[in-house]
Amino acid sequence: MSRNIVCYQMVAPGKPLERADRELAAPGAGELLVEVAGCGICHTDLSFLSGQVRTNRPLPLVLGHEVSGTVVEAGSGCDSWVGQAVIVPAVLPCGDCALCKGGRANACRSQKMPGNDIDGGFATHMLVPARSAVRVGGAIEGHELWELAVVADAVTTPYQAAVRAGLRPGDVAVFVGLGGVGGFGVQIASALGATVFGVDVDSEKLRRLASHGLFRGFDARELDARAVKAELVKECKQRGLPALGWKIFETSGTTAGQETAFSLLTHTGTLAIVGFTGEKVTLRLSNLMALDATAFGNWGCDPAHYPAALELLRAGKVTARPFVRRYRLDQVNEAIEAVSSHQISERPVLVP
Template sequence: MSAKPVRWVMTGTGKPLVPAEFELAIPAADEVVVEIAGCGVCHTDLGYYYDGVRTKHALPLALGHEISGRVIEAGADALWYIDKAVIVPAVIPCGKCDACRRGKATICPNQKMPGNDIHGGFATHITVPAHGLCVVDERRLAAVGIELADLSVIADAVTTPYQAVVQAGVKKGDLVIVNGVGGVGGYAAQIAAALGGVVIALDVNEDKLAAIAGPGIALTLNARQMTPRDIKATIQEFAKRHNLPQTEWIIFECSGTRAGQETAFSLINHGATLAVVGFTMDKVEIRLSNLMAFHARAIGNWGCPPDMYPAALELVMDGRVKVGQFVEKHPLKEINQVFEAAHAGALKRRAVLVPEQ
């Protein structure tokens, strides 16, 4: 390794991210060192950087939790990972506590999130626990027409909605509404369609609706041009006309905005499921009694257990969920410009930052 590893660190809210060289420590027995191929820029990163959402690790801190790369060093208990292409889970559970043993890895009290609990992926290298790493069959990448860096977004933008769709129980013939189809929501729509749902996409951005439109998406609606009442009436009429379910809709709120969450809640009907996937610090005004009156349910979704990553990856590798056309790669050294563009809503695709190796 000729040059020293570098990470781009946040030193304060809104302050320019700066490069900092660091020494790679020898990995512990259950750790690996990953040479990073790409790291996706997520709405959560922008929340830390612009909105003052607190990180658990003190600043300075390298953000970034959507990471793919290659294992170059490993501890004694993880040697088989050396030279493997991998996706690093966005949330890494310990695998040993009571919650993990009971299959509740997403609420593991010892979980580590790169870019929050530990230094993240806006760097050339990262040291992480080996537990939960998702190995990528590189021989299949060329056939799918994507690069290892593109797969970084699987670590959150794909796997988080994958868990949400599985948790909500989407099956063939279900009427599925995805509110907010940029980023995570775009993948939620694709995954729900891949699992048999009849998907209706909502967004306030016509470009994002146009990008997701196509096979598997039954209807797109611009929520900026309609009231929530009109949206619900339009979906009811569409469902009736196409002999789709009039009850038990499955609604995914992926916009991460106050208006989006209020709109999504307004779409609840008898037996509905509301899955909250997007995050906002804003408070919303809703009538919780609707859950009682409609015998509906609302469920949260934090990350995705690592044991579900291979199934989500397979949806991408067999072409049922498209990744390449929804990402755009930028040099890591342009991180400040990319953050600014992402925050301003100027990017049409999810940015993936690629280090110069």
């Protein structure tokens, strides 16, 4: 049956989101109707809102691609999903193409991203293809379902980057930028057995992560990239950590962060570009050749990795609670203002 829902849609760049009451059609074959428990606000939403990045689907559009919720209705063939707590991945691959079948589903060219290609989670309900939804699989201690919204992007994106970087126990990992994605990246890399360093301009973020996997943080306002590298070299020598092959994760999405991350590369090191900026940087790419280093970009996360990421939360190795802040759905514009003006350092999560 159709359902009346409330959503907040983007109508034009630079304008506040507008509330809309809509009638949502019943889910079709292979589709789920998800009652949203929480939807995180991501840097990408801010890029859409400012007009820096255009949404794939024309406006008006409901933003939000970091969703947890409960399936309240299912189309034909999906009955087993009703009542299930789910994460709605930020990337919904088609499941049929060569990339999907070749282990690169996150890069699927027919993928749908909620809040970009289809209406997203700044709403009471949304429609989701069942093939890409992920079952939470029972309660996760210390977390309510709304808090698990961050799994859909802030947790799984750095998880996939860590997997693709080949992160192993004993590795040295460095995260440049400790916002939502970088902060969870620190927890994940630590959970996977790495010694984790971080660079940020916000001493509060460095302080908070100290009890969540960050071995040592560097304040980029006090130390330039060269000084950070010198400290890292010294620290690794003192502690018997590897001097080479560091895994560097650029999670700030800033030119300064990208320059810092690139300059931290060591021989046989790996650089993962996880954050986004539209700005350009000038780098000596030949450093990759001279250092026999690897650089790659990471887009979202294959839903196939979600269960393993959820297991890290279930095992208590990664926690969302100290890093999220709850807002009511009708406070969406207030929450966007708070995060874009850096008034809060937690991930805002909208709860209908």
